[in-house]
Amino acid sequence: MASVLGMLEEREAAARVRVEGLREEAARLAEVLEAAEIELDRRVIAREELVEALAVSAAETAAVTGAERETVVPSPVPGSVVPPWRDGLPVAVLAPDYQRILGVLEERRSAGKGPVMAKEIAAELGLGTMPGKVEGVRSKARRLAERGWLLLEASGMFSAGRRPVAVPDAGSSV
Template identity: 35%
Template sequence: MPSVIGLLEQREARAQGELESWLEVLRQAQEEVATAQKRAERARVAREELVQALAEEGVESGPVPPLEAGAAAEPGGGRADVGFDERPPQWRPGMDEAALSGMYREVFRIVAAAEGAVAGAELARGLGRGDQKNEVEKARHRAYTLEARGWLVRESGGLFRCAPGTSGLVAQVAFPASAERPRPGGG
């Protein structure tokens, strides 16, 4: 009959082996994330420098469609996914919702039209995406991006509202999330 201590030592050794295996997976994943972050940052800086250089030369640079922008940079022709919007610009005084594109604009409109702070599930419903977890996460991700760019602020509990100075920027446009609610400050 094996000893209890011997069985526990075997169990501990197996658990330690699993832990080391998972730590290695985590280390590799962290390296991949760091590499992807560096690549994304380099691409962002390059784009911003190009836009600035074109502006200094007096050349007007409009938004580049996502498929054309990714096609040259990605092996195999780039992303063919539909539904990816150009990242929103950093908010500055004088900017309005016209600076936003696609779902970013719609998320901003939903938050601006709400009477209070808006949760991710409400954003997804306002976008007509339902309550499926992945759709809620897509809407929430857009709101996080808008928060990082100064368009929205996040409150405790993961609720979003317009950042100071941005709430009056939405044109009176009817869309599902605001059909039954008045706009804040709109009377």
């Protein structure tokens, strides 16, 4: 019987080792499971936050583009992008330099004067007629014309006026 008892003790010890190994494996898997659950929770929260933010953004966009839209005018900053002109878009969306150029042309139109060269615009703005200043004004005036805020005559002269334009890449120039 001693040999049968010895065999049972050996089997018991092997079972004990196996149980201990499985307990260690279960503890390790519990840690892995906990880490995976934390990651899942983070991703669910991120998705919910994104969906909420997109819903708010869509609601704001719908409110602005609706039939009863209020004019939302972002504060322009020097060097900001010139958006394409569209009906109802106020001049206030433009950076101050662009607003001043439009102001000069609007005053000329009100006074019954015709188109003007960039050199004259620069002079009326008090920038002088130095080539660098004139080219800066010409560049800005061309950008305004490309975006529909004013008119560029075939002669290279500029005049006040608006026209809708389709500009596929309006954000590329400042």
